[in-house]
């Protein structure tokens with residue numbers, strides 16, 4: 001079991017690291033995007049997959065990371081490193097503090113509150129000149145595509161590592177307990193509010209980290225683009241396809257969707273979106289557990305066809 | 314020394330008065346039975362004490378600590394553990410992870426943690442179920458798991474809401490022995506149970522709840538003899554020579570959320 | 571003073587458009603606990619249908635309305651019966667995701683058919699107004715508000731007094747009791763979704779008459795319906811009217827005082843605050 005995981009991880013790392021040596025700019029671009037979405041999906045998995053709070057607004061943190069890093073470096077002439085770190089920390093704190101009230105909501109109400117959070121944040125950003133206002137922010141071009149590939153890849157690896165550590169810790173079990181039954185979790189002394197908000201903050205930190213790198217990579221930040229609700233949906237679809245709550249699921253999902261999107265793009269942008277939509281429907285109807293999702297448990301009975309989320313509305 | 318003090322407690326759900334001006338206290342180390350017909354408000358009372366819901370009026374003291382307004386997890390950390398009548402287990406965790414998480418949350422670490430988890434699982438006769446996911450446990454296993462999980466809190470006070478429902482006679486005997494053992498360890502218990510045989514054999518004192526009010530409070534023998542209690546609760550069904558009676562079907566009502 | 575009254579009047583009339591859009595959304599949510607993320611795209615599709623009927627057959631949108639209503643009713647019924655019912659008893663999240671996928675498919679399908687450019691339903695009266703007591707009453711919006719009041723009343727009567735309506739209401743109180751009463755839940759759900767799709771289509775026609783639209787306009791419409799539903803209270807017949815008026819007036823007044831770019835802050839800020847403080851809405855039962 002352990003060995004198989006190790007071999008798998010090694011193989012993925014090897015391919016990912018050697019990929020740029022063998023191929024061209026286009027492949028590097030696609031590889032960077034896949035790594036970016038793998039990291040975002042892994043971040044979503046922490047709150048949506050493991051804790052059972054399906055956020056529809058995680059793009060908020062991606063957008064905040066990008067916008068804040070841009071604003072700090074353009075307006076205050078901070079180095080990218082400093083601007084990025086501060087942006088990530090602010091986004092993390094934002095996630096934690098907003099998590100306190102929003103994570104009290106359940107089911108639909110939580111999903112929509114997070115959707116509203118993303119839209120409200122975008123609305124504020126477009127009205128504040130410091131943050132780029134309605135026009136967006138241009139950043140000086142630095143680095144090479146290859147560098148950004150390795151950085152995004154590093155963040156994806158970090159996200160997977162963080163997920164692995166959480167899943168194999170009592171904190172991970174705490175989050176799973178919250179997903180199962182919050183009242184029971186409280187009854188054994190678990191501070192559920194703190195645990196949930198921390199998970200949301202971790203999710204925010206990872207998302208913002210990706211956002212910062214994305215902004216520098218693209219060297220232009222357009223607020224509606226970096227707060228696009230579709231980005232959250234991609235995170236969640238990738239996680240679901242791969243297997244929610246698992247370590248490798250979000251990454252596998254990002255690779256699958258990433259490659260499919262590229263294939264479909266060969267026809268048209270529109271066709272690729274249409275295929276994504278149909279893909280979502282197919283997954284919901286035929287693969288609700290995801291590819292790596294648990295189909296059965298240890299000694300007891302089977303639980304085929306049951307969803308890996310359990311939400312009470 | 315009283316460990317728990319309830320003062321003038323009332324609870325309304327919407328317009329419905331479910332508990333009416335309840336006052337009593339529990340002595341440290343005692344085992345007190347709480348009986349009453351279905352819908353009397355027993356589970357609601359336990360839920361208020363455990364912090365799962367807030368009373369409409371009245372106060373709850375645990376030792377000198379006022380519990381009103383405290384979140385349930387804080388109350389649990391103070392050493393007040395409970396089980397749920399309608400079982401609530403962590404369905405995505407294995408049986409041992411259920412217990413382990415509770416113990417870990419309450420300060421057990423490393424080798425001690427593992428020893429304690431194994432002890433609690435053995436104590437509740439669940440050793441052959443380790444590794445089974447919570448969602449795959451039978452109801453009777455879930456009830457026992459809730460007890461093990463509650464004990465992982467090193468509780469000073471234990472609130473047990475119908476933990477023995479559905480046990481067969483031999484399991485029942487062992488459960489009674491287990492409660493006696495816990496009592497010898499000094500754990501104070503408030504036990505909701507329908508089987509008079511259980512109540513008679515383990516409690517020092519019995520409280521009777523009827524339509525939200527406390528109608529009797531005294532030693533088990535006295536309670537059984539009381540005509541008021543017999544009328545309200547035991548009714549015609551109580552058969553003295555069997556020392557037991559058949560309660561109504563267990564309530565289907567959800568516990569307060 | 572007069573200017574302010576006109577601004578508030580504009581808000582009230584805009585409330586009609588918002589409220590009609592929310593009627594269907596609220597019904598689906600209230601009865602089936604279904605959040606239909608494709609709601610806005612349904613409406614835009616109806617606007618396109620009205621546009622095509624007008625351009626090709628010269629059929630006035632108001633005359634086309636019953637026809638479009640029936641087409642959407644049938645389509646909605648089949649969609650719910652064939653696809654959504656398969657997941658709706660599972661978990662909320664999967665249903666949410668399903669409707670999102672549906673939205674994606676619909677929106678991109680419309681781009682293929684009609685391109686991503688803005689279109690409008692060009693009627694002679696689309697941009698004209700009635701004048702009364704010195705105030706301007708844009709014709710389409712005024713009719714929308716009147717329709718909203720009538721439709722709310724009809725919906726209320728239907729749910730309260732018809733057999734089918736009572737079955738729908740019984741189902742909204744929980745599927746288990748409804749099953750015990752002998753109701754066929756999948757059929758009731760399909761009917762509910764069909765009916766609300768028809769209502770959504772009417773809302774879409776009004777939207778198309780009063781705004782330029784593109785396939786991308788569905789998302790904001792869904793969100794608007796959501797805010798209105800939350801404001802008015804989920805699953806109440808009169809909630810959409812109340813919520814629509816509140817949001818319409820707030821947006822109209824807010825955009826004059828703060829500037830039009832702040833409208834989204836008001837809308838989403840309000841939504842967040844209401845969700846956190848009173849998730850059952852203004853007319854809804856108090857949160858427990």
Ligand SMILES: Nc1ncnc2c1ncn2[C@@H]1O[C@H](COP(=O)(O)OP(=O)(O)O)[C@@H](O)[C@H]1O
Pocket residue numbers: 326329331349350351352353354355356357358564566567568569570
């Ligand atoms: N969350 C709730 N909302 C409304 N009524 C409730 C709620 N919980 C319990 N009740 C009502 O309170 C009364 C007492 O219930 P309960 O405490 O479960 O009784 P017992 O445990 O003694 O059988 C019952 O009439 C029940 O219907």
Ligand SMILES: [Mg+2]
Pocket residue numbers: 355356357398564
């Ligand atoms: Mg009870």
